[in-house]
Amino acid sequence: MKTRVGVLYGGKSPEHQVSLSTAMAVMNAIDPHKFDVIPIYITPEGQWIKGKRLTGPIEEVKQLQFTSTATAMIPVSLNQVPAPDSTTEGDKETIDVIFPLLHGPNGEDGTVQGLLEMLNLPYVGNGVLASAVGMDKVVMKNLFAQAGLRQAKYVSVTKYEWKKGGEAVYDQIEQELGYPCFVKPANAGSSVGISKCKQRDELKTAFAxxxxxxxxxxxxxAIVGREIEIGVIGNDEPVCSVVGEIVPKKEFYDYEAKYEDGQTELIIPAKVTQEQYETIKSMAIAAFKALDLSGLVRADFFLAEDGTVYINEINTMPGFTPYSMFPLLWQHSGVPYSELIERLIALALERHQEKQMITYTFEK
Known part of the structure; x- marks a missing residue:
């Protein structure tokens, strides 16, 4: 019997379009002899729309953008899909596992993971806490610091503090970090809203x-050096891929460099020493455990000119098209794209089965 996979994509997020491209790639790569695929689209407005079970490849992204005239659904019915030859509304069968391919807020941040936990549905990737922490760069870096992981100096600022503090906020940045520096939203991915600043005027624009x-x-x-990334998969015994290097043609790896201009060079495997690789690998595993991650993660590092390794951040739902860094890292590690998807589904089912052993009642 085939495993029924609900692929969840879209969402209320600045990374909606990225999610669509990822979903198309994954759906086309899943082995139809082993899995039935049910697309579940979340519109930019937050409406959940269930598509029909796939019977062939998706030719273009717009096929996945179901309109409001399609069958809308409420999330609590997520574990039910019409049976293949259903003629009555009550004839249902359950989805076996959800593959969330949601990037950014309202999907990668623990919100959807919490819903799936409440529905007791297996799902690919990280749990509620790990997803939330992985999305919030400030909390993530605080935990990295607690785990003793070397990283760049940083300062966090809320909008209230910015409005209230005025020029003093910029003074603090210049005193503690200096220029150049990077300004980022705490809870966004795909380099959305990121700016590199070399003077105060640029800092003000970047804050806005x-x-x-x-x-x-x-x-x-800003750390002067190379951008190195590594893939990690697993639950209690995570394993690492080879490392890759990002060489953007622009000054830094922004949204356009990632998804639009096609000018960024990915070097896999990256040219690092065995000692540097072991350091990166060991820091990635330490971060995986410190944040209680599961399933998959891409860990990003800086390799400074003097050879020092700094962890930058982790991504709990990295870009997942066949041409994205994470799948390419595993391809070069001997795990093809379709096999990687199968492994992640197996890890999801394994973690869910483990959770079913937990006792939720107390008897004296």
């Missing part, structure tokens, strides 16, 4: 841009 996407931002010192 970042606060469009969040009420809290993070400002980090």
């Amino acid at each position: 841009e970042a606060f469009k996407y969040d009420r809290k931002i993070i400002i980090e010192e």
Whole structure:
């Protein structure tokens, strides 16, 4: 019997379009002999729309953008889909596992994961706490610091503090971090709202841009060096891929460099020493455990000119098209795209089965 996979994508997020591209790639790569695929689209307005079970490949992204005239659904019915030859509304069968391919807020941040937990549905990827922490760069870096992981200096600022503090906020950044520095929304991915600043005027503009996407931002010192990434999969015994290097043609790896201009070079495997690889690997595993991650994560690092390794951040739902860094890292590690998807589904079912052993009642 085939495993029924509900692929959840779209969402109320600045990364809606990225999610659509990812969903199309994953759906087309899932082995139809082993899995039945049910697309579940969340519109930019937050409406959940269930598509029909796939019977062939998706040719273009717009096929996944169901309109409001399609069958709308409420999330609590997420574990039910019409049976193949259903003629009555009551003829239902359950989805076996959800594959969330939601990037950014309202999907990658623990909100949807919490819903799936309440529905007792297996799902691919990280749990509620890990997803929330992985989305909030400030909390993430605080936990990295507690775990003793080397990272760039940083300062966090809320919109209230910015409005109240005025020029003193910029003074603090210049005193503690200096220039150049990066300004980022605390809860956004795909480099949305990120700016590199070399003077105060740019810092002011960057604050205004970042606060469009969040009420809290993070400002980090710039580390001069190479951008190195590594993939991690697993639950209690995580394993790492080879490392890759990002070489953007622009000054830094922004949204356009990631998804639009096609000018960024990905070097896999990256040219690092065995000692540097072991350091990156060990820091990635330490971060995985410190944040209680599961399923998959891409860990991003800076390799400074003097050879020092700094952890930058982790991504709990990294870009997942066949041409994204995370799948390419695993491809070069001997795990093809379709096999990677199968492994992640197996890890999701394994973690769910483990949770079913927990006792939720107390008897004296």
